Structure formats: C-alpha cells, structure tokens
Amino acid sequence: MGSCISVGSINSDDSDGGRTSSTRQFRLCGFRRTNRLFSNEQVISFQHLTRVPNRVLTNGQSRTSCIFTQQGRKGINQDAMLVWEDYVAEDSIFCGVFDGHGPHGHLVARKVRDALPLKLLLSLRSGNSRVNKEVTNCLKKKVDMESRESVASAKDSISDDPLLQMWRNVFLKSFKAMDKELRSHPAVDCFCSGSTAVTLIKQGSNLFIGNIGDSRAVLGSRGNGDSMVAVQLTVDLKPDLPREAERIKKCKGRVFALQDEPEVQRVWLPFDDAPGLAMARAFGDFCLKDYGVISIPEFSHRVLTEKDQFVVLASDGVWDVLSNEQVVEIVSMVPSRSSAARVLVDAAVQEWKLKYPTSKIDDCAVICMYLDGKMDSESDTEEPLNVFAATDHIYQCQSQAKELEDGNCDELNLEPYLQRNFTVRSASDSSDHHQNRRAPLVVSAEEDAVLRNEDQQWSGLEGVTRVNSLVQLPRFSEERPKA
Numbered sequence: 159m160g161s162c163i164s165v166g167s168i169n170s171d172d173s174d175g176g177r178t179s180s181t182r183q184f185r186l187c188g189f190r191r192t193n194r195l196f197s198n199e200q201v202i203s204f205q206h207l208t209r210v211p212n213r214v215l216t217n218g219q220s221r222t223s224c225i226f227t228q229q230g231r232k233g234i235n236q237d238a239m240l241v242w243e244d245y246v247a248e249d250s251i252f253c254g255v256f257d258g259h260g261p262h263g264h265l266v267a268r269k270v271r272d273a274l275p276l277k278l279l280l281s282l283r284s285g286n287s288r289v290n291k292e293v294t295n296c297l298k299k300k301v302d303m304e305s306r307e308s309v310a311s312a313k314d315s316i317s318d319d320p321l322l323q324m325w326r327n328v329f330l331k332s333f334k335a336m337d338k339e340l341r342s343h344p345a346v347d348c349f350c351s352g353s354t355a356v357t358l359i360k361q362g363s364n365l366f367i368g369n370i371g372d373s374r375a376v377l378g379s380r381g382n383g384d385s386m387v388a389v390q391l392t393v394d395l396k397p398d399l400p401r402e403a404e405r406i407k408k409c410k411g412r413v414f415a416l417q418d419e420p421e422v423q424r425v426w427l428p429f430d431d432a433p434g435l436a437m438a439r440a441f442g443d444f445c446l447k448d449y450g451v452i453s454i455p456e457f458s459h460r461v462l463t464e465k466d467q468f469v470v471l472a473s474d475g476v477w478d479v480l481s482n483e484q485v486v487e488i489v490s491m492v493p494s495r496s497s498a499a500r501v502l503v504d505a506a507v508q509e510w511k512l513k514y515p516t517s518k519i520d521d522c523a524v525i526c527m528y529l530d531g532k533m534d535s536e537s538d539t540e541e542p543l544n545v546f547a548a549t550d551h552i553y554q555c556q557s558q559a560k561e562l563e564d565g566n567c568d569e570l571n572l573e574p575y576l577q578r579n580f581t582v583r584s585a586s587d588s589s590d591h592h593q594n595r596r597a598p599l600v601v602s603a604e605e606d607a608v609l610r611n612e613d614q615q616w617s618g619l620e621g622v623t624r625v626n627s628l629v630q631l632p633r634f635s636e637e638r639p640k641a
Contacts, residue, residue: 207272212243215271219496222251222531226499227523228507230475237473237523238267238353242275246282251360253525255373257473259440259627260351260433266442267353269346270336274355277332326457329357329368333441337453340442350433350631352442355455356392356471360527363462365391365469368455370439372396372474378486380465386490388482391469393456395439397423402438406450425451432632445632462529468498469527475520476502479509489526495533499524 207213214220217227220241229235236258245252252275258267333355340348354371367375369392381387397403397413403423406413412426416434424434425446435446441453470485480488480502488505492498503522510519 214241215239219533221533223525223527224496224499225525226503228503230521231518234264235521236263236267237521238271239523239525240271241525249362253471253527254355254357255471255473255523255525257354257373262347262351263353265346266348266351270353270355270441273339274332274336277335278328281328281331322459325366329455329457333368333453333455337441341444348442349444352440354440365460365462367391367458370395370453370455371437374477375469375471376482376485377466378468378490380467386486388486390482391460395437395456397425397438406438409450411446411449427632430632432630433628436627466529468529471525473521473523475522476506476524478520479506479513495528498526
C-alpha cells in the first residue's frame with residue numbers, strides 16, 4: 159500500500175473563551191488504521207518515555223520482536239537498543255541498535271536511543287518543514303510504493319520518487335538534529351566519544367533504514383527450495399570504503415591501519431596519532447568532525463515480500479565473529495522465537511572465545527524482528543530438524559571453546575594499561591603464543607572478583623572500553639587543571 163503523511167487543521171471551540179483554535183494534526187497514510195492523530199504538543203509529550211506503551215529497551219520481547227544485549231569483557235556495556243511498536247500508527251515499528259565508544263560512549267548510545275526516535279517523529283509531523291511540502295506533492299501524484307522495485311537505495315532512484323525523497327529528508331534532518339544536540343549537551347562529553355546507529359522504521363510492507371557506523375541490519379528471506387537467504391540491508395560505513403576514505407583525506411584527516419592489525423583501517427587526526435576511530439560515520443566524535451567523520455546517514459528503502467521472514471539488527475560484536483549467513487541460519491533454527499536474540503548473542507560469545515582467544519569479548523546487542531508480526535504463541539510450529547540443527551550449532555561452539563575458556567586466566571592477571579588494540583589476533587595467528595605461554599595461574603574466586611572489578615573500573619573511567627573502535631584519546635583531550 160502507499161504511504162504518505164497527510165496534514166490537516168482541526169478547529170475546536172474553547173469552552174471558556176469561546177475562541178476557535180486551530181491545531182495542526184498529522185497522520186501517516188498507508189497504515190491499516192489511520193484514526194490516530196497527533197499534534198505537535200502530543201509528540202513533545204512523548205519525552206516522558208517511561209509512560210509510552212509498546213516501547214522495549216531491555217532484554218525481553220514485544221509482540222513482534224525479541225531483544226537481548228550482553229556486556230563483554232571491556233568494561234561498561236556501551237550497546238543500547240530499542241523496539242517501539244505502534245510508533246506512528248498501529249502497523250508501524252521503530253527498531254534501533256546503538257553501539258557507543260570512547261570514555262562516555264555508553265551515555266551517548268543511550269541518549270541517541272532515547273532522543274533520535276522523537277526527532278524522527280517531529281520531522282514526520284513538522285507542519286512548516288520542507289518535508290510536508292514534498293508530502294503534498296506525493297499525495298497529488300498518488301505514488302504506489304508496492305509496485306516498485308524491492309530495493310531503492312541509490313540516490314538517483316530516491317531523487318526521482320517524491321515519497322522516498324521525503325523519507326530520506328526525514329532521516330537526514332533527524333540525524334543532523336541529533337548530532338547538534340550532542341555537541342551542545344551539558345552532561346555528556348562527546349568530544350572523543352560517540353555512537354553508531356542502525357535504525358529501521360517498518361510501515362506496512364515498507365522498510366525505511368538509516369545507518370551510520372558499523373552496526374548492521376540483515377534480512378532473512380526464503381530462497382529457492384525453501385532455504386534461507388541472508389540479504390544485507392546496510393553498508394558498514396568504515397574508513398576502508400574508498401568513498402569514505404576519500405572524503406576523510408580531503409578534509410585532511412588521515413586513514414591508515416596499525417602494524418599489528420593491518421586489516422582495520424582507522425581515522426586519525428592530522429597532527430596526532432589519535433584517536434584511531436574504526437568507523438567513518440558516527441554520532442559525536444567531535445574531535446574528528448572537522449576532518450571527515452560525519453553523521454549523515456546512509457538511507458535505503460525496501461519493499462517486503464511474502465518470502466521475507468525476519469530482520470536482525472546487531473552491533474559489531476556479533477558481525478565481527480558471525481557472517482550474515484550464519485546469523486540468519488541461527489535465527490531461523492531457534493526452538494522459540496522469543497529466545498532468538500539471546501541464542502544469537504550466546505553463539506557470538508562462543509565464537510569470540512574460539513576465534514579470538516587472546517582478545518576481550520566485545521559487547522553484543524541484537525534485535526530480531528519477525529515480519530509476520532507473530533511471536534511463539536502465534537507463530538507456525540517450527541520443524542524439529544531445524545530446532546536440532548540450531549542446538550547442535552550452539553553446543554558445537556561451546557565444546558570447541560571449552561578448553562580455551564577453562565585456561566583463559568592470563569587475561570585476568572594483566573595490569574591495566576593503554577594498549578594499541580591487539581584484539582584482532584585470530585586463533586591461527588596466536589598458535590605460537592599458546593605453545594609458549596606459561597601455565598595458567600590458579601586464581602581464587604575472591605581474587606577473580608577483585609581483578610574483574612578493577613579491570614572494569616579502569617576501562618570505564620579511562621574510556622578505553624572499546625579498543626576495537628578507538629585506540630587512544632588525543633593529547634589535548636585531557637582535562638585541563640582548574641585555574
């Protein structure tokens with residue numbers, strides 16, 4: 159069905175003064191029901207987020223989705239996530255995963271999680287903005303989106319379609335406003351801290367996606383022979399992309415990899431080997447905003463078909479160790495839909511232990527949204543073969559990583575220090591290391607708890623909680639002594 163924003167004025171009589179007041183109202187056309195109208199004042203009242211129904215941001219499930227996050231071994235969990243059902247109308251859903259980095263990355267991610275959906279709502283209902291002018295043209299031309307190609311992410315396609323151009327402008331305007339708010343935020347220091355954002359609005363059979371950073375969205379769809387196919391919906395916006403590197407270099411930023419991780423391109427200041435950001439677009443990170451790092455989202459659109467089953471949004475803690483195909487296979491084979499996100503995080507954690515035994519496990523956050531709008535009680539019965547295959551995959555990972563897990567005590571005995579990211583050493587690369595390393599020390603439960611606590615406090619306070627995303631802070635970012 160089509161999808162447009164309609165704008166109208168509703169006159170109401172003031173019972174006290176007899177005045178007639180005009181309140182501008184907005185609604186999205188193309189939903190199953192369009193009876194819900196919101197004024198700008200009602201949208202602003204959504205800032206009382208705890209009172210908003212159908213909004214899930216902690217481990218659990220909603221009517222259509224399950225979400226799960228687990229803290230890694232680098233300190234504070236800097237991942238945040240959100241599922242907001244009945245987002246604009248009763249058949250719309252907002253999903254977002256936000257991966258923070260830097261000293262205050264966890265605060266940035268949570269701030270973006272709370273504020274960005276509101277900004278998108280305000281952009282959709284802004285009566286005086288350019289958005290609604292384009293919507294008016296959209297209504298006149300009666301664009302039918304479902305008759306179009308399934309994917310319309312190219313700029314040429316979007317510019318030719320007034321409706322897609324409207325949605326693109328909504329995302330651009332909202333992301334710009336979000337970054338502007340972070341720059342002037344009095345309580346969150348975003349100079350060397352930031353966050354990724356992979357956001358998705360499902361409206362009927364349409365997906366509208368805005369993405370910055372290296373979090374990712376993948377679609378699970380039925381292929382030929384009823385097999386599952388993974389379709390990547392977003393691009394990891396990292397400095398190794400030629401167009402991203404070219405923009406950064408034009409702004410006098412530097413892009414290069416460290417010797418001990420040649421496959422990870424990073425962004426550096428022109429005058430200092432810092433901060434070494436491993437992404438080309440992010441919220442915050444204002445120390446690099448003059449040198450090519452931007453917060454402009456990559457916008458894309460997809461029309462869903464009957465073959466499309468679910469969408470997985472996850473932080474790079476998952477994608478660093480699991481491929482798109484593995485993720486889709488695991489989610490499609492879980493015994494119950496409500497446990498899909500947790501099972502996927504468990505699989506990622508085991509893969510971290512197997513592939514990177516000398517590394518600290520990254521934070522993981524996952525949203526699994528089922529496109530038929532059903533969870534366990536309403537979904538079709540899963541085939542037993544698929545259930546056993548998924549269980550076998552998880553147990554295989556657990557058995558392969560058991561020895562590494564039992565002998566992984568060296569990490570607890572390391573003195574905390576600012577290191578230049580040794581977290582990309584694979585199991586094959588570290589074979590010599592395992593042959594020559596000393597026997598693991600026996601650590602009591604009390605000593606283990608103390609060491610873990612000290613390591614976490616250091617990571618959180620010093621800000622090197624995401625060594626994969628940030629190498630070190632610039633010299634001039636340290637707090638200046640008070641006069």
